[in-house]
Amino acid sequence: MEKRKKIKACMSLLLVFFLTGCFALPAAVPILPPPVISMPEPPAFTTVPVSRGTVRMMTSIQVTQHTQASVERLYFAEGGLPLLGIFVSTGDLVQAGDIVAALDMPEIAEDLEIYTRRRARLALALRQVEERLYTALHLAATTGNPVDDLQFIERRADVLAELAVVDMYIAYLRRLDEGRYLRSPVSGIVTEAWNFFYGMQTEAGRAIVLVADQPHDEIVFVARGPMTAYLRPGNYHRMIIENSFYLTRVIDPYVYDITHTTDDAFLVFADAPPILPGRVMGRVELNFMQVDDVLYIPTPIVRRVGGHTFVYVIEDGLRTMRDVEIGLVGNVGHAITEVVSGLYEGELVIR
Numbered sequence: 001m002e003k004r005k006k007i008k009a010c011m012s013l014l015l016v017f018f019l020t021g022c023f024a025l026p027a028a029v030p031i032l033p034p035p036v037i038s039m040p041e042p043p044a045f046t047t048v049p050v051s052r053g054t055v056r057m058m059t060s061i062q063v064t065q066h067t068q069a070s071v072e073r074l075y076f077a078e079g080g081l082p083l084l085g086i087f088v089s090t091g092d093l094v095q096a097g098d099i100v101a102a103l104d105m106p107e108i109a110e111d112l113e114i115y116t117r118r119r120a121r122l123a124l125a126l127r128q129v130e131e132r133l134y135t136a137l138h139l140a141a142t143t144g145n146p147v148d149d150l151q152f153i154e155r156r157a158d159v160l161a162e163l164a165v166v167d168m169y170i171a172y173l174r175r176l177d178e179g180r181y182l183r184s185p186v187s188g189i190v191t192e193a194w195n196f197f198y199g200m201q202t203e204a205g206r207a208i209v210l211v212a213d214q215p216h217d218e219i220v221f222v223a224r225g226p227m228t229a230y231l232r233p234g235n236y237h238r239m240i241i242e243n244s245f246y247l248t249r250v251i252d253p254y255v256y257d258i259t260h261t262t263d264d265a266f267l268v269f270a271d272a273p274p275i276l277p278g279r280v281m282g283r284v285e286l287n288f289m290q291v292d293d294v295l296y297i298p299t300p301i302v303r304r305v306g307g308h309t310f311v312y313v314i315e316d317g318l319r320t321m322r323d324v325e326i327g328l329v330g331n332v333g334h335a336i337t338e339v340v341s342g343l344y345e346g347e348l349v350i351r
Helices: 002-023 106-143 150-179 226-230
Strands: 047-049 051-065 071-074 083-086 099-103 181-183 188-193 209-212 220-224 236-241 244-251 264-269 281-298 303-305 308-315 318-323 325-329 336-341 348-350
Touching (some): 051 226, 051 336, 099 209, 220 226, 226 281
Antiparallel strands (some): 047 348, 051 220, 051 281, 071 209, 083 099, 099 181, 220 264, 236 244, 236 281, 244 264, 281 336, 308 318, 308 348, 325 336
């Protein structure tokens, strides 16, 4: 019995040892699939084609108006007055004394008419008194009877006094009536004017109309400095005034009898001059150099290292450095550079 128990214990130990040994065996290593070999995608480049055209190098010179125009501000001193109308528009030519605007105040004209009729009656009464006095004096001289002329003299004095008061008031009304009108003090051109609408009123001190006394066809500009050597009489240049472009012509100052120094150049508008609000400033474009029908590329893609000038092009799908010879570097519009050699028209250059 005892022997059987020992055999059972030995069998249990062997079973435990066997099971423990199985779990302690190393795990199987998984077999990975074979690697797949692929070619990388070529990098994407941003390119620009070599073009053909004109390359210009330009600068600009500041100019000022040589013949200064004085601008008159026309306004009513009192605000809140009704406007009858504004009779000019921007660009109109006016003469000194022309009415440009008026107030709507009919009561002044009505009062003036009333007192004008009253003055006419007083003038008639004065003539009647003087005629009666003359008749009485003539009758007294003829008959030899004395005449009492005091009443005529007193009546005449009363009429004259009343007539003087009426004349003063009429003069006052005429000043008021003249004040209804806004007149241009100079001959010139309207550079600014309100747009009239019914019910519009004045604003104290605010200009309704601006008039420049500059003659419309004699606007002369002057440029100063060493760069004016390139502004030769007879040449035409573009002028920029407040983002607008105008064609101008260089003039001979001696022909225009203009006193000047060596470094002064003078220009006038080649076409009908624009409306200028008094004294203005501008810039005249000056072409230093221009080449036509040449190959060009954008200036930023040209590289320089040491004495080499080169660009990057695509050859066989790869970026390749290419030496180039460049010419004129332009600065008009888009920055472009002339290509003398190293590239052909239509070839793609990497930015």
